Amino acid sequence: MLTAPDWALGSQYLRTNAPELIPFIDKYGACTLQPEAPQKYFGTLLTGIISQQLPPEVSLAMVKKLEAAVGTPITPQAIAAASDEDLCACGIMQQKVNYLKGFAEAVLSGKVTMDKFDSMTDSEITKQLTQIKGLGQWTAEMFLLLALCRTDIAPTADFIFQKRVKEIFNLSAMPKRKQILELTEHWRPWRSLAVWYLWQEK
Structure with missing residues (x-):
């Protein structure tokens, strides 16, 4: 921690x-x-994808539905195993479902190494995250500042x-x-x- x-x-x-x-x-x-605790990293970044261009109360409701559907904390394994239909039923549009699936697959394949974030530089983390569709510069910077408390x-x-x-x-x-x-x-x-x-x- x-x-x-x-x-x-x-x-x-x-x-x-x-x-x-x-x-x-x-x-x-x-x-x-x-x-944040490392086990929350995936859920925090996933929330960043869901919340883009949406009012906070709308994205929060979607995340709560998603947690009810796949469990909490939300894991890449749970997102990868869920069907598109189940994720869309939470109110998430298909394009963002594709982004969530892609992010989960990137974590599971080792393309994004969240287990090593604590020892990585800001630029290394940003580079990993921004190669994922749906995770842009703003989301990466918010994560570094709010979740990792980089100074x-x-x-x-x-x-x-x-x-x-x-x-x-x-x-x-x-x-x-x-x-x-x-x-x-x-x-x-x-x-x-x-x-x-x-x-x-x-």
């Missing part, structure tokens, strides 16, 4: 090196992010993060990936923590 990074150390680093974040740190206090993830495709960067740096337009990475370079190696603070702001 992974342990959480020393978020307090990260907060102190950001106070010293990123004064624009101090109001957020003061307002929201200690970061509460904790890494230096900047989810540049995330709308809320883009919006907060635009606000704190007084930009005239929503920033693109390259600009975000340049503007937040001084947040490294604690960009994940900075993102967490910015996400807390409603």
